[in-house]
Amino acid sequence: MNEAETLRKLRRHIILAAATAREGHIASAFSILDLLWVLYGRVLRFKADQPKWEERDRFVLSKGHASLGLYAVLAHHGFFPFDELQTFAGFTGRLGGHPDCNKVPGVEASTGSLGHGLPMAAGVAYGLKLKQSTARVFCIAGDGEANEGSVWEAALLGAHHRLDNLCCLLDYNHSGDRALVTGDLAAKFAAFGWHTAAVDGHDHEAIFRAVTQPPDGRPRMIVATTIKGKGCPPMEGNPAWHHKAPSPEELDGILAQLT
Amino acid sequence: MNIRQQFVATVEDLLAQDPRLVLLLGDIGVFGFRNAFAKFPGRVVNIGILEQATVSFAAGLAREGFIPVFHSIAPFVVERAFEQLKVDFGYQRLPGCFVSVGASFDYASLGCTHHCPGDVALMQQVPGMRIVAPGNSVEFDTLFRESYSGGPTYFRLSERAHAQEGAVNFGRARVVRTGRRATIVVAAQLLEQALSATAGLDVTVLHYTTLAPFDRETLAGHASRTVIVVEPFYTGTLAGEVSAALSEHPARIISLGVPRQFLTNYGKLGDHERACGLDADGLRERIDKVLHDRA
Numbered sequence: 175m176n177e178a179e180t181l182r183k184l185r186r187h188i189i190l191a192a193a194t195a196r197e198g199h200i201a202s203a204f205s206i207l208d209l210l211w212v213l214y215g216r217v218l219r220f221k222a223d224q225p226k227w228e229e230r231d232r233f234v235l236s237k238g239h240a241s242l243g244l245y246a247v248l249a250h251h252g253f254f255p256f257d258e259l260q261t262f263a264g265f266t267g268r269l270g271g272h273p274d275c276n277k278v279p280g281v282e283a284s285t286g287s288l289g290h291g292l293p294m295a296a297g298v299a300y301g302l303k304l305k306q307s308t309a310r311v312f313c314i315a316g317d318g319e320a321n322e323g324s325v326w327e328a329a330l331l332g333a334h335h336r337l338d339n340l341c342c343l344l345d346y347n348h349s350g351d352r353a354l355v356t357g358d359l360a361a362k363f364a365a366f367g368w369h370t371a372a373v374d375g376h377d378h379e380a381i382f383r384a385v386t387q388p389p390d391g392r393p394r395m396i397v398a399t400t401i402k403g404k405g406c407p408p409m410e411g412n413p414a415w416h417h418k419a420p421s422p423e424e425l426d427g428i429l430a431q432l433t
Numbered sequence: 434m435n436i437r438q439q440f441v442a443t444v445e446d447l448l449a450q451d452p453r454l455v456l457l458l459g460d461i462g463v464f465g466f467r468n469a470f471a472k473f474p475g476r477v478v479n480i481g482i483l484e485q486a487t488v489s490f491a492a493g494l495a496r497e498g499f500i501p502v503f504h505s506i507a508p509f510v511v512e513r514a515f516e517q518l519k520v521d522f523g524y525q526r527l528p529g530c531f532v533s534v535g536a537s538f539d540y541a542s543l544g545c546t547h548h549c550p551g552d553v554a555l556m557q558q559v560p561g562m563r564i565v566a567p568g569n570s571v572e573f574d575t576l577f578r579e580s581y582s583g584g585p586t587y588f589r590l591s592e593r594a595h596a597q598e599g600a601v602n603f604g605r606a607r608v609v610r611t612g613r614r615a616t617i618v619v620a621a622q623l624l625e626q627a628l629s630a631t632a633g634l635d636v637t638v639l640h641y642t643t644l645a646p647f648d649r650e651t652l653a654g655h656a657s658r659t660v661i662v663v664e665p666f667y668t669g670t671l672a673g674e675v676s677a678a679l680s681e682h683p684a685r686i687i688s689l690g691v692p693r694q695f696l697t698n699y700g701k702l703g704d705h706e707r708a709c710g711l712d713a714d715g716l717r718e719r720i721d722k723v724l725h726d727r728a
Contacts, residue, residue, distance in 0.1 A: 283493075
């Protein structure tokens, strides 16, 4: 199975999980799927059978509502079986609408309330430096999330403490623009003292190049332009699909349109 | 040594003993900890005035095996960063210490923005959050050492200190004296006032310095038909716990605390205690009235 086919399979798992649960932020999961794909496939050091391996790179999904994307990629890498996605958001299931670090192997932080993940990732990065660890911390935050003041507080902390073991990817799908236009986020983080880059968040090579730049004393912010719902044309850029699962009647049509 | 100096001494000592400890100062206490800054670079940080990110940042440290100690003024620790305390420490079940100064109205002259009579009631809303309110320096030292590594813990420091001796332990109420007419449940620094107010009265006095988990057993074992709670925070903060402790006892519960209103006067700590009826005379008058009404 080539890469495109594998990603289509992951999208299919995400749709089916949400359809079974009648719940889930599918479009947000699709927005970050390529970012996660590159991180877990080519960048992060981890051992799926030892999720707490001390030398692992840490990953914090700050926009926790995109959890289905993370679950699909974690399942792909063997943290748990794909079958478990069918328990998504079930009463006794481990895989919730937002990820729980005390339940799900490979999940480093219980997120859901926006604006917590980036400062937490900064604390992890600071802690790793105190331990003189070479492990790195990656984080995915969203543009709507960047409304939160705590994101900018974390930006101050990251720059001041020179956390160059911290790399955040900002999933800039512009869904926040309808409320508050956040503008040129790369320029804003650069003004806060971060090493920034702007990439196409669906271009795997561009993502890889940006996140593998050598450290230079500054935390990194990769502003990734993305399409919310990417890979499913009826959902792409369509706010109606922000928090909606396909009905049984819609399901086959949606699955048939996955790219 | 006052309680802030004791905080410095205790934490400085523990920084030397326990490499997991990391101190984050919200731009207060920086001069007091000047020696610790020099001795423990990287582990003593003046983090700045950004409480929400600081609590999440502290949770990140806790995830890496450290025990963060965050210190600022009560409203900024508890009220400004409450959701971070709830989610990042409560829900994630991470260890960490949140040490506040200011208590209800220690910063009387600075006005309502710096008052925090609601901190304990708020912290009670976080499942798993332990709440410690020492009554003086010695009690702080014991309670902090016993509890700092055991889970998320809020330490409420006040400039008011009682001069009573007697050992305290985390999680346990102390039976100060026993009597028949009423049981006085007194929290934290108000022990002195409560003892003065009840001098010569035939009452039991129980001193609470751990407010969560609340020692229901000791209260149940020393219950009277009248239980008077003397609390240096919003009136009724401990009523739920006291009521649960007395589920097998017919008792009336009277709470004497800080009224639920903005205290817009300035002045000194003692002025507010008097205005709230939490000084020895005020307590005496109110306790007498309760006992007299009963008789």
